[in-house]
Amino acid sequence: MFYRENGQFKTSYRSDQQVFPILQDKWAMLGLLVVAFVLVPMVASDYVYLALLIAFIILSLAALGLNLLVGYCGQISLGSAAFMATGAYITYNVVTRLPGTPLVLAMVVGGLAAMLAGLVFGIPSLRIKGLYLAVATLAAQFFSDWVFARVGWFTNYAPSGAVSVPPLHAFGLPVIEPWQKYLFCLTVVLILGVLAKNLVRGHIGRSWMAIRDMDVAAEVIGIRPMYAKLTAFAVSSFYIGIAGAMWGLIHLGSWEPLAFDITRSLNLLFMIIIGGMGSIMGSFFGAAFIVILPILLNQVPQALGIPISVATATHLEFMIFGALIVLFLVLEPHGLARLWSIGKEKMRLWPFPH
């Protein structure tokens, strides 16, 4: 009843092409931003920040990056954690070896390094696709596991291979307390999210989608597959690298190579399958889902008084993830994002569905 675009006439191409053409959407988004930037910091406890919000925000960014590659360009990647690791370790090295480098600059350097790695491992995508590419990206995963564990330079010759980060500052403000970390991550993700949204609406995003839908046809209409695929790899790895830098330096603080193993890669892939492939919003839904589900699985049986061991909870989590993946692929291949847009469609017509 309230969600109607009646009377909102578009009088210019500009207004027709905006990101949120419906006024209510715009207000809802503004409201969401106010909640995220003002209301949440007023009420959230440290536990909520550390266990939920920061992890959710950073993983959303990583999922968004992966979605650009898998969902928009149709190139599968099982090695996204490798690019997260690249971002994290390079940023760590910049921060510790060149003290005084602004944090944001260090993160950009980390992101660019991840981008380079993504380009290198994306080269096979020019010759192979689909299933073969999955193995090529697995190579990235296992190679990065090895490099970051074995090559001392990356970990600053830490004896156990675990690194820890000094207190961080960005723009002269400390990023130490949970709420400061939260606001910093939120800002970064907001900027990169808006950028991604515009990227996929524009020329480059369309060329990715054309490649995804049918590469031969895309080539025929004048899209260079090499350029499109490599840009998708580059942009996606940059995003994932930035997310990795934030995950390592801001969320974890200190970590060992296992923090970025293949489980993380698969987790990211699950996020975009459940959230919705080829949807910016879906990345956020998926990340939220995957962050919240394990916590729910731990809390709900406890609250109900059912004793459940940690190991069983982990195994249950595995089973539920697995079942959900198959369920989503079978029932709703476009994920939660599609459910959301179906809901919105229903809202527009409610209460007169005809």
Next chain:
Amino acid sequence: MGFFVEVVIGGLMAGVLYSLVALGFVLIFKASGVFNFAQGAMVLFAALSMARLSQWLPQWLGFESLFLANVLAFIISAALMYVVAVLVERLVLRPLVNQDGIIALMATLGITYFLDGFGQTVWGSNIYRIDLGISKDPLIILESVFEGGVLVNRDDILAAFMAVVLVSVLAIFFQKTATGRALRAVADDHQAAQSIGIPLNRIWVIVWAVAGFTALVAGMVWGSKLGVQFSLATLALKALPVVILGGFTSIPGAIIGGLIIGVGEKLAELYLGPIIGGGLENWFAYALALVFLLVRPQGLFGERIIDRV
């Protein structure tokens, strides 16, 4: 020189295990075009059920014989793998028919997670042993050729023997039986096979069951060598580079690819390891596969891919 031969033999033995897992991949890929990421999870699941049943059955039924326990556990595990195959076909493959290869791959990722979680919930998640009743003393062979002879583990010989038996059984099954012929027909051309009345759904069940059976054999051999634990599933991922190397559609390719990778990574560890740091084994296979993908994407024995990008 004796040491070199020992390393090569060790590599070949590891390669046999990779081949066994890769065999399952190839079977499923040929028959249904599905890239089965879950093969590793199937190995783990089968090995867990084998290990636990062979331990539980004597207690439940009150007998002592290790042989009987192993045989019974093997039969029940094989039956379980058949059930898994039926369920996979019903719940996953049938609804996803005609979808992209990538979608099917992701679905098998889901199966992987489900099987990993389910297996460990039902069977437990500690490290278990499969005792096939082979002594652990190594054999020393070829003493006349090399000084000091060459050390070979008995269970490695058993593994190789079982692999040979399995491959021969599969070869006979594929060449001589009606079902095998139907499977080959489906592998050649789905539509043509369907048009002459071969029921695709039933074929998929059979091929997944056969893959489950090879997973059981692989899991049994591997479990008796290294113990059954979760890392088996990750180790089994190495079958992916093996099938890349050998070609997705070639059974001999899976075997030879497995042997090459097994020997290659052991030799790389031996000669390259000291130069660039140990632990090469974890990624060497993938890097080799990557190079192969760039040079010869269809693998050593695969069918030429006409599908150009």
